[in-house]
Amino acid sequence: MTADVVIAGGGPNGLMLACELALAGVRPIVLERLPERSQAPKANGIIGQVVRLLDQRGLYQRFLGVTEPPRPIPMFLFGALPLDLAGVEGNTMYGMGIKQARLEELFEERARELGVEIRRGRELTAFTQDEEGVTLELDGGDRLRTRYLVGCDGAHSTVRKQAGIGFPGTNSASITSRAAHVVLPTATIRMDRAELDLPGVGTVSLYAWHRTERGAYGLLPLSPEVLTISCVEWDGDDPGEDVEMTLGELRESLARVLGADIPLAAPPGPGPHLLRRLTGRNTRVADRFRAGRVLLAGDAAHVHSAVGAPGLNLGLQDAANLGWKLAATVRGTAPPGLLDSYERERHLAADRVTTHSKAQLALMSPGPEVTALREVFGELLKDESARSRISALMSGADVAYPTAAPAHPLTGHFVPDLELEPVSLATLMRTGRPLLLDLDGGLQEPLRADTWGDRIDVVTAKCLAPPADALLIRPDGYVAWAGTPDESLDEAVRTWFG
Numbered sequence: 001m002t003a004d005v006v007i008a009g010g011g012p013n014g015l016m017l018a019c020e021l022a023l024a025g026v027r028p029i030v031l032e033r034l035p036e037r038s039q040a041p042k043a044n045g046i047i048g049q050v051v052r053l054l055d056q057r058g059l060y061q062r063f064l065g066v067t068e069p070p071r072p073i074p075m076f077l078f079g080a081l082p083l084d085l086a087g088v089e090g091n092t093m094y095g096m097g098i099k100q101a102r103l104e105e106l107f108e109e110r111a112r113e114l115g116v117e118i119r120r121g122r123e124l125t126a127f128t129q130d131e132e133g134v135t136l137e138l139d140g141g142d143r144l145r146t147r148y149l150v151g152c153d154g155a156h157s158t159v160r161k162q163a164g165i166g167f168p169g170t171n172s173a174s175i176t177s178r179a180a181h182v183v184l185p186t187a188t189i190r191m192d193r194a195e196l197d198l199p200g201v202g203t204v205s206l207y208a209w210h211r212t213e214r215g216a217y218g219l220l221p222l223s224p225e226v227l228t229i230s231c232v233e234w235d236g237d238d239p240g241e242d243v244e245m246t247l248g249e250l251r252e253s254l255a256r257v258l259g260a261d262i263p264l265a266a267p268p269g270p271g272p273h274l275l276r277r278l279t280g281r282n283t284r285v286a287d288r289f290r291a292g293r294v295l296l297a298g299d300a301a302h303v304h305s306a307v308g309a310p311g312l313n314l315g316l317q318d319a320a321n322l323g324w325k326l327a328a329t330v331r332g333t334a335p336p337g338l339l340d341s342y343e344r345e346r347h348l349a350a351d352r353v354t355t356h357s358k359a360q361l362a363l364m365s366p367g368p369e370v371t372a373l374r375e376v377f378g379e380l381l382k383d384e385s386a387r388s389r390i391s392a393l394m395s396g397a398d399v400a401y402p403t404a405a406p407a408h409p410l411t412g413h414f415v416p417d418l419e420l421e422p423v424s425l426a427t428l429m430r431t432g433r434p435l436l437l438d439l440d441g442g443l444q445e446p447l448r449a450d451t452w453g454d455r456i457d458v459v460t461a462k463c464l465a466p467p468a469d470a471l472l473i474r475p476d477g478y479v480a481w482a483g484t485p486d487e488s489l490d491e492a493v494r495t496w497f498g
Contacts, residue, residue: 001133003029003117004330006146008124008159010034012100013298013315014152015107015116019057020323022114023432024475026330029144030116031136033123037108041181041228041274042100044220047076048313048395049414051094053320053477056429063098063106069426070094078308078390079363080209080216081378088387092397103312124158129293148326150295152319155282157300163291169284169303169354172361176238177281178250179230181222181273183265191224200260209307209364213371215257216364226267228274231257234365238279245277281305283358285350289343297322302350305357307364313396314353317476318346324432324475328498333455335498345401356393401478404495408468408482415473419464433457434480434497435473439466443485455497472496 005021007014010032021028046054051070054060060070073095074086085091108118126137127149136144151159160167188197194206196219204210206227209218218230231253239249247264255261267273285302289295298315322342328334363374380386392398401412410416418425418437428435436443438460456472472481472492481492 001147002144003027003146005029005148005150005326006031006134006136006144007150007152009152009154009298009300010104010108010118010120011152011154011298012103012107012312013319014150015104015111015118016316017150017152017297017319017323018111018116018118019107019114020320020432020475021327022111022116023057024324024327024331026327027115027117029146030111030118031122031124031138032118032120033139035121037101037104039101039272041272043103043309043312044097044099044228045309046096046098046103046312046316047073047093047309049092049094049397049477050313050316050320051096052414052417052426053317054096055426056477057432058426058430059106059110060096062110063103064096069424070096076391076394077209078381078394079360079374079377080211081363081374081381082208083381083387083390085387085391088384088391090388091391092395093391094395100312124153127159127162127294134293147330148293148295150297150322150326151300152296152298153300155299155303157296159294160286160296160300163294163296165291165296166287167284168287169282171283172281173279174235175232175279175281175361176253177230177232177278178245178253178276179228180245180247180250180264180275181267181271182227182229182247182250183225183267184227185263185265187262189221189224189227191221194221196227198258198260198262201258201262211364211366211374212257212259213366213368214259215253215366217254217257229254229264232364233257238277241279245275247275249277281361283354285347285354289346290340295322295326295342297346301346302354304354305361307357307360308394310353310357310394310396314349317349317396320476321346321478324434333498335495338496338498341401348401349396349399352393352396352399408479410467410471410479410482413479414477415471415479416467418467420461421463423459423461428457428459428461429473429475429477431457432475434475435459435471437461437471437473438469439463439471440469442469456493 005028007030010030018028072091076083123139133147134149151157186199206219215233220228251264282303297318325338329339403412434456436458468482469484474480480496
């Protein structure tokens with residue numbers, strides 16, 4: 001056997017999975033078909049509860065070069081409607097501004113520190129599996145043998161297709177989206193107020209999407225001079241894949257949506273500069289995330305609209321969910337059914353993201369009926385309870401994994417941001433090991449050493465407002481059990497950790 005686990009795809013999701021496996025004592029091999037990291041402009045940040053997960057791995061501060069822990073963000077958007085989260089009790093929306101190319105670079109750096117082997121310029125072309133493992137065929141005729149193969153190879157996943165896994169969903173073929181990095185010679189960018197003065201239009205907000213009766217456009221500043229402008233049209237004129245996208249085409253699209261002609265120019269410098277046209281909006285979720293010894297994560301398992309920026313929140317949490325379960329399976333310590341729980345739990349999360357991304361896209365579409373719907377929806381967003389619900393929806397905090405009833409209300413949810421002494425919860429989670437957190441000092445000493453010591457970290461800490469006497473927290477940050485230590489705790493330990 002060449003490797004216990006091979007990961008096809010060296011993007012953020014594949015590298016995150018590699019790090020999680022390595023923390024759990026399994027050294028995977030990552031295959032990436034690109035010889036060098038892509039510098040093509042992609043995501044510009046991460047939102048949602050995965051930001052807290054990165055903090056729990058000590059990566060939030062490292063990746064951003066800061067010392068403070070993440071804090072909930074006070075403002076966001078839902079379907080191009082303002083979502084005021086300032087003062088919302090229990091706000092679970094966190095943000096982390098980082099370009100995807102830099103994110104990949106830092107994940108690769110971390111993976112190599114943990115001993116992960118990354119083979120660039122190597123593409124998986126075919127594979128066969130049997131009861132013992134998977135035999136991989138690589139470009140150039142090389143072969144690898146592995147116990148498990150994970151496809152993190154994107155929306156057009158070779159792994160998914162060759163495993164025979166279906167990818168059902170819908171395609172909104174009439175939608176055309178154009179985006180580019182641009183300079184606006186006749187406009188004034190006011191970074192201090194996050195506003196843009198557009199001739200013939202007026203003052204509009206940056207870091208936001210705007211809807212008109214003819215489409216929608218988004219404005220994201222890259223610098224005091226350069227913007228990313230995105231423009232979406234429903235029933236737009238698609239020139240076809242053979243026609244190269246130009247700034248002139250974006251200008252014409254923007255004029256149709258805005259009702260005003262705005263001169264655009266290419267940014268100075270060598271780039272790479274974004275210039276992209278996408279036709280259609282695929283919303284698909286794989287009908288299963290596992291076929292024998294082959295598993296899927298990230299875009300290989302689900303694709304959706306980018307509105308609301310949910311992609312990395314979903315994909316990186318796939319990796320965190322799968323990592324410890326696959327490692328326990330490889331090491332032979334996993335209880336029955338543990339690896340199967342990956343699909344059951346993450347399919348729920350994928351369905352939730354595809355639902356709200358479609359809803360947001362619908363709220364941005366043209367038409368008087370949608371305008372009326374936005375008016376009603378905007379009124380609802382004046383209520384704190386509604387804003388809290390939307391915050392939980394977009395962050396992923398409203399996803400509760402199935403639990404055995406009766407269970408504590410925290411069970412199945414991502415662990416709340418507890419205020420602990422003498423050490424923070426994020427610090428306790430750095431190892432990527434399960435954590436039994438004793439908040440009242442009531443755990444018996446024999447249980448600490450004899451029953452769980454080899455697999456679970458047991459820590460006593462003071463909590464400002466303890467939600468339970470004790471919490472059993474999985475490596476991916478989800479609560480496996482909460483309550484007063486009794487037989488149900490023993491059952492939870494056996495269920496999740498063998």
